[in-house]
Amino acid sequence: MKKVLIIGHFWPYRGGSVRMLGLAKYLPEFGWEPVILTGPLKQKPDPKFRFIETNYRGFLGSWIKFLGINQRNDIGDQLKAKFERIPSRPKSFLKFFYNLLKEIFAYPDEDKNWKKFALKAAEDLLKKEKIDAIISVWPVTSHLIAKELKNKYQIPWLADFPDLWSQNYNYSYGVIRRLIDRRLEIKTLLWADVLTTVSLPAEEDLKIIHKGKPIFTITHGFDPEKVNTPPIKLTPKFTITYTGQIYPLKQDPSKLFIALRKLISDKVINPNDIEVRFYGPYQKWLEEEIKKYGLSNIVKQYGIVPREIALKKQWESQILLLLNWEDPKEKGCYTGKIFEYLTAQRPILATGGFCGDVVEALLNKTKAGVYCSKIEDIKKSLIDFYFEYKQKGKVSYSWRWDEIQKYSYKEMARKFAELLNQITEHGQRN
Numbered sequence: 001m002k003k004v005l006i007i008g009h010f011w012p013y014r015g016g017s018v019r020m021l022g023l024a025k026y027l028p029e030f031g032w033e034p035v036i037l038t039g040p041l042k043q044k045p046d047p048k049f050r051f052i053e054t055n056y057r058g059f060l061g062s063w064i065k066f067l068g069i070n071q072r073n074d075i076g077d078q079l080k081a082k083f084e085r086i087p088s089r090p091k092s093f094l095k096f097f098y099n100l101l102k103e104i105f106a107y108p109d110e111d112k113n114w115k116k117f118a119l120k121a122a123e124d125l126l127k128k129e130k131i132d133a134i135i136s137v138w139p140v141t142s143h144l145i146a147k148e149l150k151n152k153y154q155i156p157w158l159a160d161f162p163d164l165w166s167q168n169y170n171y172s173y174g175v176i177r178r179l180i181d182r183r184l185e186i187k188t189l190l191w192a193d194v195l196t197t198v199s200l201p202a203e204e205d206l207k208i209i210h211k212g213k214p215i216f217t218i219t220h221g222f223d224p225e226k227v228n229t230p231p232i233k234l235t236p237k238f239t240i241t242y243t244g245q246i247y248p249l250k251q252d253p254s255k256l257f258i259a260l261r262k263l264i265s266d267k268v269i270n271p272n273d274i275e276v277r278f279y280g281p282y283q284k285w286l287e288e289e290i291k292k293y294g295l296s297n298i299v300k301q302y303g304i305v306p307r308e309i310a311l312k313k314q315w316e317s318q319i320l321l322l323l324n325w326e327d328p329k330e331k332g333c334y335t336g337k338i339f340e341y342l343t344a345q346r347p348i349l350a351t352g353g354f355c356g357d358v359v360e361a362l363l364n365k366t367k368a369g370v371y372c373s374k375i376e377d378i379k380k381s382l383i384d385f386y387f388e389y390k391q392k393g394k395v396s397y398s399w400r401w402d403e404i405q406k407y408s409y410k411e412m413a414r415k416f417a418e419l420l421n422q423i424t425e426h427g428q429r430n
Contacts, residue, residue, distance in 0.1 A: 003033045003129065004420060005122065005155075007145050008137035009111075010038040010051060012307075017138040017162040018336050022221055022409030023416060024049050030417035035131070037122055037145075039114055052125065054117040058110070103173045108184055109140040118145045131155055133420045138162055147191050156423040158416070159192040162220070167205045169325075169333060182209065189213065193423040196416070198334060199358045216419065221412040222339040224405070228315040231345055231397075235275075238389045240349065241317035243279045243310040244337055246286060251323035252352050253286065257293040259378040264298075269386050271298055276321070279305050279313055314344040318395045319385055320369070324353025334358055342368060342404050345397055347385065351378050366403045 004027065010020050020036065024045075027034045036051035045051060102110060122145065125131065134157045136146035143159050150157040163170070166182040173181075186209060189195065195215045197203050203217045246253065260276070263269040276299040278286065283301070290299045305313070314320055320341045325333055338359060341348050348369025350359055360371040372378040385395050405411065 001028065001031055001033045002132040002420070002424065003035060004133045004135055005035050005037055005125070005131045005149075006135045006137065007037045007118065007122070007142040009139065009142075010036050010041060010045065010049075014039055014041050018220060018339075019160065019162055019412070020137055022223065022412050023135070024051075025223070026410045026413035027417060029410065030414050032133075032417050032420060035125065037118055037125075039111070039117075052121050054114070054121045056111075056117060057113040103177055107177075108144065108181060111139045111141040115141050115145055118142075119148060122149055126153060132424050133158065135160055135416070135420075140165055143188055143192075147188050150191050156193050156420075156426075157191065158194050158196060158419055158423065159189055160218075161195065161197040161202070161206065164197065164202055164205060167209070169327065186210070193426075194419055196419065201358065202333075216415075218412055218415045219407060220334055220336055220339050221407050221409040222343045224408040224410055226311075227343045228345045232312070232315050234318060234394050235316050236393075237318075238269075238274045238386060238395075239317045240274070240276045240319045240321050241279070241313050242277070242321040242323065243314060245280050246278070246283060246323060248283075248285055250325055250327065252326050253321075253323055254289050254293070255351050255375050255378055256321065256349075257289060257295055257299070259375050259382060260295060260298070261293045263379060263382060263386075268383060273386075273389075274298055275300065277302060277313065277317070279303070279310050311340075311344070314341065314346065317344075317346055318389060320344060320346050320348045322348050322350040322359070322369070324350055324357065324359055324373070326352055334362070338362065339407055342366070342407060345399065347395055347397055349378070349381060349385070362407070366400055366407075368399045368404060 006020060006023060008017060008020055010024070011018050012021070020038075024034050024036055034050065036049065037054070038051055039054055039056040041051075041053055106112065118141075126149075131153075132155070134146050134149060134155050136142040136157070137160045143165075146157050146159065149155060165185045166178055171178060189210055192213070195206055195210060195213055196218050197206055197215070198217065198219050200217050203215050206213075206215050240256075242253075256276070260269070260274075264271050276295070278299070278301045280301075280303075282303050287301060290296055290301075322335070322338055322341065325335075338348070338350075348363060350363060350369060350371045351373075353359065353371075353373050355371075355373050360373075363369045363371050370377075370381045372381050389395050
């Protein structure tokens, strides 16, 4: 079996890309043994995964210890926990100051100091074993590590982009920093044998600045071993459930609230039948929106719950809510949540966003839910779902499993394995 070194942070043990877990689990079925090169882990992965855990130092260096910060772990998460009780105005200033520090000192990213530890670990590995290919995933520093290994050892290299680099829709720095990042991106990826990303629009963006480079789309996926089969018992109420973070200005739950308020006022929906549940970080602005539309008795925030409980709440729900990105630049962006929702085998109500995006295409192919970019569309879908619930006591789920399976981790790993075979065979011919 060939070996591939996968460089990046190992989700969910450190907070990296979900692709890492799927690749580590399913690549062996296609003739590739993965070795994960990652930073310090929050918990130890399943013993079946082979990983190399390196040391780590945060981008601000050792002085951050004076704030009681452990530089081996994510600095942002630690600062968030320390300052969560600070009033909003000082908190906003601290957030601005921290982002300014990142723009100046976290180049090319917050994980820049991980590079020397990762390179040392990779070179120690290469002295002992033959590695046939490299995949770099996330963070950006992983691509710089891969480039140095490619240059020194001539190992075929696949650079994967779950999120784009200088073209990232969520890019948080200024114009000058973006130009600097763009230059480094082009210079670095010139050495990659092939690039991959998660959607066709993202692929087209990459082609603009990496002309002539082989670029392919491989979407995110779900674990086929973690599917709601046989389905668990549904809630007696007409439940609509959302799990995870909501990003203000980027996602808009008010469209659902306006539709619900109208249907309840028109006595189309009985408020005693329905509950809308949010599981994730409590957000004051969301509570204010709920009160604004007079839905406090119906819409509830339950806070953060363990992942296993969040999945159970999805699986038992009549409807799953997906809040699409409210920016036309993000039409090429899948949320990881939609793939998780596919495992629940419950109808998805995707609200907001813009017609023609990748989420709409996925739902149309899989028949796993409905896409409603406008309030009137949301109202119509809610009526259809609710009337079925009143007639049958539940909302039915009708899907195309043959299409859903195309988004599994196994299918994702198969596509990666095909590209790895291509670039290693090409190298052997040369």
